[in-house]
Each structure stands twice: as structure tokens, then as C-alpha cells.
Amino acid sequence: MTGGGREPVARGRTGAGTSAARDRILERVRAALADRARIAHPGAFEGWRRGGSGGGPPDVPTPHAPSSDAVAEFVHRFEAAGGRAVRVPSAAAGEAWLAEFSAGFDAAATGQMLPKALAPPLPSAPPEVAPLGVSMARCAVAETGSLMLDARDGRRTQLLPPTHVVWVRAASVYATLREALLAQQDDLPSALGLHSGPSKSADIGQILVEGVHGPGRVIALIIDERP
Amino acid sequence: MKPHAADYAASARHIIRDQPGVRAAVTAATRSFDAHRAASWKEIDVEAWKRWAEGVKSHVLMHLDTYMEQAETRLTENGVQVHWAESAEDALDVVGRIARARGVRRAVKAKSMLTEELGLNAYLEARGVHVRETDLGEYIIQLLGEPPSHIVGPAIHQSVDDIRVLFHRELGTAPDATPEALAAAARSALREEFLGADLGISGGNFLVAETGTLALIENEGNIRLSTSAPPVHVALVGIEKILPHLEDLAGFLQLTARAATGQPIGNFVSLIQGPRRADEPDGPEEVHVILVDNGRSRLLADDEAWEALRCVRCGACLNICPVFRQTGGHPYGWAYSGPIGAILAPAYLGLRASLPLPFASSLCGACADVCPVSIPIPDLLVLWRSRAVEAGEVPKSERAGMRAYAWAADHPRIFAAAGSALRTLPLDKGGRALPVLKEWTAPRAPLRPSPRTFRRLWKEGIE
Numbered sequence: 001m002t003g004g005g006r007e008p009v010a011r012g013r014t015g016a017g018t019s020a021a022r023d024r025i026l027e028r029v030r031a032a033l034a035d036r037a038r039i040a041h042p043g044a045f046e047g048w049r050r051g052g053s054g055g056g057p058p059d060v061p062t063p064h065a066p067s068s069d070a071v072a073e074f075v076h077r078f079e080a081a082g083g084r085a086v087r088v089p090s091a092a093a094g095e096a097w098l099a100e101f102s103a104g105f106d107a108a109a110t111g112q113m114l115p116k117a118l119a120p121p122l123p124s125a126p127p128e129v130a131p132l133g134v135s136m137a138r139c140a141v142a143e144t145g146s147l148m149l150d151a152r153d154g155r156r157t158q159l160l161p162p163t164h165v166v167w168v169r170a171a172s173v174y175a176t177l178r179e180a181l182l183a184q185q186d187d188l189p190s191a192l193g194l195h196s197g198p199s200k201s202a203d204i205g206q207i208l209v210e211g212v213h214g215p216g217r218v219i220a221l222i223i224d225e226r227p
Numbered sequence: 228m229k230p231h232a233a234d235y236a237a238s239a240r241h242i243i244r245d246q247p248g249v250r251a252a253v254t255a256a257t258r259s260f261d262a263h264r265a266a267s268w269k270e271i272d273v274e275a276w277k278r279w280a281e282g283v284k285s286h287v288l289m290h291l292d293t294y295m296e297q298a299e300t301r302l303t304e305n306g307v308q309v310h311w312a313e314s315a316e317d318a319l320d321v322v323g324r325i326a327r328a329r330g331v332r333r334a335v336k337a338k339s340m341l342t343e344e345l346g347l348n349a350y351l352e353a354r355g356v357h358v359r360e361t362d363l364g365e366y367i368i369q370l371l372g373e374p375p376s377h378i379v380g381p382a383i384h385q386s387v388d389d390i391r392v393l394f395h396r397e398l399g400t401a402p403d404a405t406p407e408a409l410a411a412a413a414r415s416a417l418r419e420e421f422l423g424a425d426l427g428i429s430g431g432n433f434l435v436a437e438t439g440t441l442a443l444i445e446n447e448g449n450i451r452l453s454t455s456a457p458p459v460h461v462a463l464v465g466i467e468k469i470l471p472h473l474e475d476l477a478g479f480l481q482l483t484a485r486a487a488t489g490q491p492i493g494n495f496v497s498l499i500q501g502p503r504r505a506d507e508p509d510g511p512e513e514v515h516v517i518l519v520d521n522g523r524s525r526l527l528a529d530d531e532a533w534e535a536l537r538c539v540r541c542g543a544c545l546n547i548c549p550v551f552r553q554t555g556g557h558p559y560g561w562a563y564s565g566p567i568g569a570i571l572a573p574a575y576l577g578l579r580a581s582l583p584l585p586f587a588s589s590l591c592g593a594c595a596d597v598c599p600v601s602i603p604i605p606d607l608l609v610l611w612r613s614r615a616v617e618a619g620e621v622p623k624s625e626r627a628g629m630r631a632y633a634w635a636a637d638h639p640r641i642f643a644a645a646g647s648a649l650r651t652l653p654l655d656k657g658g659r660a661l662p663v664l665k666e667w668t669a670p671r672a673p674l675r676p677s678p679r680t681f682r683r684l685w686k687e688g689i690e
Contacts, residue, residue, distance in 0.1 A: 004646065018310045018311040018312070018317075019311070021311040021312060021313045021317055021520075022299075024313060024665075025295075025311055025466065025518075025520045025524055026292055026295065026296070026521070028524035028525070028528070029291050029292045029295065029466075029524050029527060030292050030529030030602030031528065032524055032525075032527040033289060033290075033291065033292065033527070036289055036530065036609075037289070038289050038290065039282065039285045039286045039289045039623050040282075040286060041282070041283060041286045041471060042278070042279050042282030042283060042286070044274075044474065045279055045474065045475065045477045045478030047271075047477070047481070048271065048272035048275035048276060049270065049271055049272055050269070050270065050271060050272055052617060054411055074475075077491060081490070081491075082494075092320060093308070094575065099255050112508055128422065128609065138305065142573050143481075143491070144480075144481060144491045144492040145491065145492075146492060146496070151503070151504075151507045151509075151510055152504075152506055152507050152508075153449070154507075154508040154509055155455040155508075155509050155510055156455070156456070158451075159448055159451055159452055159455065160418075161454075168439075174476065175478075177477040177480065177481065177492075178318040178474050178477035179474050180475050181477055182473070182474055185473050185474075188438060188440070188498075188500045189504065189507060190497040190499070190500050190502060190503055190504050190507055190510050191454070191455065191497060191499045191500065191510060192497075192499070192500075193451055193495065193496070193497055193498075194480075194492065194495070194496035195494070195495060196491070196492050196493070196494050196495075196496075198494065198495040199446070199447050199448040199494065199495070200446050200447065200494060201363045201364070201410060201446060202380075203363040203364035203380065203381075203382050204363065204367075204382075204387055204390050204406040204409055204410060205252075205385070205386055205390065205406065206255065206256050206259055206383070207387065207406040209406050209407055209409075209410040210412050211410070211411075211414070212363055212413070212447040212448065212449070213361065213414060213415055213418075213421075213447045213448040213449040213452055214415065214447065214448020214449075214451060214495060215448070215450070218422065
């Protein structure tokens with residue numbers, strides 16, 4: 001970490017200056033809304049699909065339990081976005097896969113949430129220099145093909161190595177983003193990252209390039225074990 | 228940035244006549260964005276998604292005071308320092324004070340249209356802070372010294388060859404480098420910037436009042452790095468970006484990505500709750516959120532024009548706009564270009580400073596069809612046009628012409644006679660014989676009257 005001391009910016013002038021601004025902004029907003037009709041929140045986002053209920057929300061939201069269908073959908077979406085998914089029947093089979101995969105690397109950075117047994121058989125290196133990062137996903141989302149990564153795992157491990165392997169348990173794959181978010185809501189770390197494929201950009205003449213800032217190669221290692 | 232919308236016509240003319248590559252590159256890029264959007268919308272019940280998103284956004288705006296206070300409370304509980312800025316000057320001043328207090332010398336920036344609106348880069352650089360844009364497109368235009376040409380694709384007006392020349396000069400890449408090699412050179416230059424920066428600056432796509440969550444959408448990973456690697460993170464967020472509930476992000480993260488690029492979701496989404504905690508190995512030790520008004524509360528009070536505040540900055544209206552495609556965003560002279568820019572500019576900059584932008588449209592309505600939050604853009608363009616007329620901000624000749632037209636249209640015989648008479652004028656010479664039409668005809672291709680009048684065709688029976 002670089003930078004100065006740990007004290008937050010003094011609240012003195014900053015606080016006083018902006019708290020007067022706060023009151024004036026709130027006052028203007030209240031005045032703006034004084035005579036306006038209130039509009040109700042339309043309720044939960046149900047991810048309506050074509051050929052569904054004809055546009056209106058269904059009477060009762062359909063609860064999607066993690067299911068093998070969700071895993072298949074996750075794999076489809078994640079690979080369509082340029083990621084790779086590897087399904088293994090057990091943690092042991094995943095360890096064997098990772099050991100073989102690790103042969104192409106000389107060191108790895110590992111996330112703090114990764115159980116020791118699931119770490120690759122490689123010397124550990126800081127994420128700034130490691131060619132491989134290995135993390136444990138908090139959960140995954142089928143409809144968007146996303147891995148949800150927790151800041152407690154370590155953000156640099158998730159972002160700096162050019163290749164990122166992420167373990168995910170099939171039982172933690174949610175059908176919808178809404179369910180995944182609701183499930184995390186009571187235990188939010190400083191940051192969650194939804195990673196839904198490799199780092200990519202089309203800013204150079206609309207030509208797709210992978211591995212721009214984050215990992216250019218991302219592999220979801222899915223343990224298909226039923227709990 | 229200093230707005231210069233008044234130069235729109237001259238600047239657009241210059242690009243179309245003298246820089247044909249820009250029109251080609253912008254048209255190709257926007258057609259590609261739009262084709263991806265259209266394909267991705269086929270998978271979903273778009274009308275249901277749009278209805279829901281419009282409903283949530285309108286609900287928030289009509290209860291904005293409550294949600295602003297709730298967001299402030301949650302952010303503060305999360306350990307975020309919250310600041311309020313009424314104007315661009317206030318917002319810049321807050322960033323400047325944070326930078327001074329922390330002795331910031333180097334800053335990395337995640338792509339943020341609000342910071343373009345505020346002119347943050349120039350402000351910080353004038354105070355000795357080295358500011359580096361880290362989105363690849365933003366990095367390209369920063370090296371060129373240009374503003375963004377598009378809300379989502381800031382460098383879409385640049386061809387691969389343009390970027391080869393630029394990177395050869397700036398980064399020493401080979402003159403014939405592949406796009407992969409160009410991106411790799413940028414990655415390596417910017418990796419040092421991420422790891423050496425004292426401050427990371429971002430905008431915010433959404434701010435959740437219920438949890439104090441700042442949500443940021445991207446594809447490169449530069450936003451995650453800008454908000455994770457430096458010891459201080461400052462986020463500048465317009466007050467209209469608030470959402471009520473964490474679960475509302477489920478709809479908005481997906482709808483915004485589908486509208487912008489046709490993806491189911493951005494490849495990287497950051498959901499930020501505050502500074503690094505004791506059980507976390509890394510992350511910023513200080514997080515600041517600056518809630519920026521800068522004209523938004525005034526637009527909210529405008530009960531005819533407020534719906535523009537629902538905008539999620541997806542760029543879909545730019546991509547489909549036949550006028551935007553001719554030039555890209557530069558002639559609009561402001562951070563927000565295209566149809567949405569033309570209805571935000573009069574609200575934020577004032578009508579006079581934003582003319583002629585509300586007139587830079589054929590009112591074809593394509594923008595309203597693709598807007599994911601159903602902003603009635605053509606209606607709002609017409610609203611700002613009529614306000615310009617009422618305020619006497621349109622050319623006298625046009626007003627006189629419209630009055631004459633209105634009078635003639637009320638008198639059928641005169642209207643018919645005038646129609647025939649007009650056809651005898653040498654309109655194919657650019658219509659300059661008619662002074663009233665000069666403003667309209669000068670920048671346009673010559674008029675070519677059909678062999679018979681519409682009224683005559685009508686009488687004879689149109690096929």
C-alpha cells in the first residue's frame with residue numbers, strides 16, 4: 001500500500017461545507033417533488049423472457065433452487081462470454097485437474113477463502129507477479145454466467161494474474177442474479193466482484209481483444225458434488 | 228469540460244467534409260453496438276423489462292429526498308465518507324481537498340461521464356496531480372488530448388491505423404502492431420499506473436440506498452483495479468443514480484448491458500460497500516462518495532422535462548441515431564452527445580448555451596424505441612425546441628417563416644397557390660432565392676421538387 005496516513009480527511013471544513021450543500025440540495029429536491037404524484041415501486045425484477053407471461057409479472061415469483069439446470073445455464077453463458085468451465089464430479093477430481101493444469105505455471109497466488117486442499121501444487125507468489133491466481137467463488141449466477149467473488153478472498157488475486165481459476169460449488173449456482181444478490185445481502189464484504197468472462201475490450205477499432213487489464217483467461221472449476 | 232454546443236453545425240460540417248474516416252468508423256461501431264443490442268433483446272421480453280425499469284427509476288426520482296438520505300446513512304455506516312456537491316465547482320473542490328489531505332500525486336481513473344461533465348482531469352492536472360485514464364478507449368483519447376466521442380465507446384471515431392500511429396509514437400509499439408500487441412502495450416503501461424497510484428477515481432452506474440452499494444459495470448477490469456489497488460477511492464455519483472434495493476440491481480445490471488453492448492452483463496461488475504475491512508487482505512483504506520447535483524434537482528423540478536433523469540447512460544440512443552452516426556459525439560461539444568445529450572444539455576447548461584442541439588435531430592423516433600428506460604426523447608426534443616422559440620432563441624427568419632406558413636395553412640386557396648408558386652423558384656440551386664429558407668437549406672443537399680404537387684397527386688389518387 002502506498003499513500004499517506006490512515007486518518008480520514010478531517011470532517012471540519014469538508015463536513016461543514018458539504019453539509020450546508022446537503023441541506024440545500026435536499027431542500028431543492030423536496031420543493032421539486034412537493035406537488036408531484038408519487039409513483040409506486042413496480043416490485044421484484046422477474047427477468048421476463050420471451051414467450052413467458054406476455055409481459056406482466058407472474059402472480060407468484062418462482063423460487064429457483066440451485067439445480068443442475070442452473071449449472072448448465074451457467075456453463076453456457078460463461079463460455080459464450082469467453083470463459084471456460086470445467087465440471088468435475090468431486091473436489092478430489094478437481095484437485096487432480098488443477099494439478100495437471102498447474103504444470104504450465106511456475107507459481108500461483110491463492111485467495112484467502114480457498115481451502116488449503118484446493119490450492120494448486122505450486123510455490124506461492126504475490127498476485128503482482130504470479131502468472132496464475134486461484135480463488136474460491138462465493139456463488140455463481142446462471143442467467144448471467146457470473147462468478148461472485150468476495151473481497152475477503154483478496155481482490156488482487158482475482159484481478160492481477162493473467163490466468164484466473166475459480167472454484168465454485170454446483171450447489172451455490174443460483175438461477176437468477178436477483179436470488180444471488182438477496183442471498184448475500186446480510187453478509188456483504190467491502191466489495192463483491194461479478195466476473196462473467198475474461199477481461200476484454202473492443203476499443204481498438206471494434207476488434208475484440210482479451211486480457212486488457214484483468215485476467216485474459218478465466219476458468220470456472222465446478223464441483224458437481226451434490227450436498 | 229467547457230461546453231461548446233454553439234459550434235455544432237460548423238464542427239459537424241468539418242467532420243463530414245474533411246474527416247470522412249470519422250463518419251465511417253462511427254457508423255460501423257454504432258451499427259455493431261446496435262446489432263448486438265437488437266440480438267440480445269430477442270432473448271427477453273423487452274417491453275416487460277423496460278416497463279419495470281421505467282417504473283423503478285420514476286419511483287426513485289419521485290421519492291429522491293428519502294432515498295438520498297437513506298443512501299447517506301448506509302454509506303456512512305459502511306465507513307464511507309459522504310460529500311455533497313451542488314455544482315461542478317463544489318465537486319472539484321471536494322476532490323481537490325481529498326487529494327491535498329492525502330498528498331496525492333498520481334491518480335488512476337475509471338471511465339466516468341460525470342467526471343467529463345465536471346472537467347475533473349483538467350482541474351487535478353492544474354494542481355499537479357498526474358491523472359491517468361485506464362479504460363482502453365479513454366486512455367487512447369487522453370493520449371490524443373480529445374474528449375470522448377461516445378458514452379460507452381469513447382474512441383469509436385479512431386481506426387486501428389490511427390491507434391497504431393498513436394501507440395507507435397507514445398508507447399514505441401511496432402508501426403504495424405496487431406490490436407493484441409497494442410492492447411498488451413497499454414496493459415503493461417497502465418499496470419504500473421494502477422500499482423503506483425495514490426488515488427482511484429470512479430463514477431457510479433448505480434448507488435443502492437438500502438445497502439450503500441456502489442455498482443460499476445465494465446469489461447476490461449480497469450474499474451475493479453482502480454477501485455481496489457490505490458489506498459483511496461473517490462466515487463463521483465449523480466444524485467439521480469440511486470436505486471432503492473440491492474435486488475433492483477438484478478434488473479438494471481442486465482438491462483444496461485443488453486442495451487449498451489448486447490451482453491447479458493458486463494464481464495466485470497464491482498459492488499462496493501466501503502473501505503477494506505480487518506478480515507480482507509487488500510482494498511482501499513478510505514472510500515469517499517461525492518453526491519453531485521449540478522443541475523439535477525433543477526431538472527427534477529421541471530415537470531415537463533424530468534424524465535431525462537431516468538437515463539442509465541447505455542448509449543443505445545446514440546447507436547441508433549442517424550444524425551449521431553454522421554459525426555460521432557464531438558460536435559455536440561459536451562460530455563453527453565447524441566439524442567440524450569440534446570435533451571440533457573438544455574437542462575444542465577441552459578437553453579442558450581446548448582443550442583442548436585435540440586434541433587440536431589430528424590425526430591425519427593428511433594431513440595425512443597431503443598431507450599431501456601422509455602425516455603420520450605423526441606417529445607423532449609420538441610419541448611426544448613418550442614421553449615427555444617418562446618424564448619426568442621431561434622433565428623428571426625425562421626419565426627417569420629413559421630408565422631407565414633401558419634397563416635397560409637389556415638387559408639386553403641392561398642396555401643394551394645403558394646405551393647404552386649414555390650415550385651417555380653430555383654430550389655435546386657440551393658433554395659437561396661428564398662431568404663426565409665436559407666437557414667434550413669444552406670447546410671443541406673439541394674431540394675428537388677417532384678413533377679406534380681402533392682395536392683394534385685392526392686386529387687388524382689395516390690397509389
